[in-house]
Amino acid sequence: MGYEELIPKIYDWAKARGVDQADPRVEFMKMTEELGELSGAFNKEQRDKLIDSIGDLQIALLIFCRLVGVDHQAALNAAYQEIAKRTGKTTADGVFIKSSDLDTTE
Numbered sequence: 001m002g003y004e005e006l007i008p009k010i011y012d013w014a015k016a017r018g019v020d021q022a023d024p025r026v027e028f029m030k031m032t033e034e035l036g037e038l039s040g041a042f043n044k045e046q047r048d049k050l051i052d053s054i055g056d057l058q059i060a061l062l063i064f065c066r067l068v069g070v071d072h073q074a075a076l077n078a079a080y081q082e083i084a085k086r087t088g089k090t091t092a093d094g095v096f097i098k099s100s101d102l103d104t105t106e
Contacts, residue, residue, distance in 0.1 A: 035057060
């Protein structure tokens with residue numbers, strides 16, 4: 001099932017359980033919980049739990065966005081537009097450092 005079909009189903013699931021009317025702070029805490037589970041699954045190399053945690057985190061984020069009145073697609077698009085032309089360098093460890101953060105004295 002693709003995103004276009006899945007996202008409305010997630011919203012329907014949240015509505016059926018009253019999560020769509022919850023305090024956004026509760027869903028924010030859920031996101032941090034899921035992020036912790038994701039970290040643990042990654043660190044322990046537990047692939048099935050990793051996949052589950054990634055999905056759970058995305059669902060919590062979608063519900064959080066709805067609760068605080070943020071269009072998740074618009075937020076993603078805005079973030080991409082901001083990074084699309086960003087320049088910088090990537091370290092040997094894979095960390096991207098944008099040009100404005102690079103120490104120019106080196």
